[in-house]
Amino acid sequence: MSYEPKLAAALSGATLRQLSHWRRATGERGAVLVPEISASRPILYSFRDVVALRACVRLREEASLQKIRRALSTLREGLDEREHLSAYRLVAGGDTIYLADPDHAVDLVRGKGNVVIHDMVDVLAPFYRGGRRIPDLLEPRPHVSVDPAVRGGEPVVEGTRIPATEVAALLRDGVPPEQIGDYYPGVTAEAARDAADFADYVDSYEDAEIRQAAS
Template identity: 75%
Template sequence: MSYEPKLAAALSGATMAQLSHWRHASGAGGAVLVPEISAIRPILYSFRDVVALRTCVRLRQETSLQRIRRAVDSLRDDLGEREHLSAYQLVTDGGTVYLADPDHAVDLIGRKGGKSNLVIHQLVDVLAPFYRNGRHIPDLLSPRPDVAVDPSVRGGEPVIRGTRVPAAEVAALIRDGIPPEQIADFFPGVSAGAALEATDFTDYVDSYAGTPTGAGAGTSRGAA
């Protein structure tokens, strides 16, 4: 499964402008995240990319893009870490960015290592829901109660929970005028409630299309 930018944005909380900005190098440093599957049109992100993007969005809420770029460059070039960005726990106290685990933290900008109670306290689950600019960014693995994202099921495509039925296909039927109560005629086991949730989630994903800064981004600062 690959994620087109619209879906990657919706699942990560990044704006479409941020996705574009972050996959390119700049004078302030290298790219924050180059899509793992395809960095040229059509742009396609992996599940690991989406996890990493959620980390970047959380960092960007607290610190500058310049610091994030410097931290990522340090992680790759100075520390020689070559795993996918999603493999690392990155947190910030607003002034710098740390590579952290529960017992140890390395300042990726000042390059100081050691224990940091502040950093340890800030360790968060990047898969968990959060708010960005007043918009609720859903749990990555459970974006709706009856919609699931599981890399082992259809490669991580959002599906109706407990099935392999793509949420987008169910939403397409609802949009074509099929009553929720009749969705089970097409996809046995998909309840009316699940069909409505699939439609709600698909509407949320589509809200990222054609809006360069994303709904609720407010100003161009959100692209940074």
């Protein structure tokens, strides 16, 4: 499964404009995150990319983009860490960014030694950004789930392999939620409504970008 920018933005909390900016290198600093599957059109992100993007969004709440780029440069070049960005726990604290484990952390901006980190952020958990609730990555709606082991991480109706987008499309075509079971046995009306609600949420990202560009 690959994630087009709109879905990657909706699941991570980043804006489409941020995704575009973060894909590009700036000066001597590398890109924040280059899509793992395809960095050219069509641009496609992996599940690991989405996890890393959520971490970057949380970092951006407390640190400047310049510091994030500097921290990533230290991580990749200074420490020679070559794993995917999602493999690392990065935490913003004070005026720096740390590479953290449950007990200690390395300062990636100021280059200081190990320190103790008390609060670790769960990047999979829901959070708020700009008044918008960014959903739990693995359960973006009560009856919609995201699991890399099921259809490669495509959002599906919980407990099934049925893509949430297909259920949402039927509702948009006028099929009542109570009749979704005629098309997909086992999918309840409540699950269908959740699939449609999630589809509306994903589309709202594109709509917001269009409104912003027109203003």
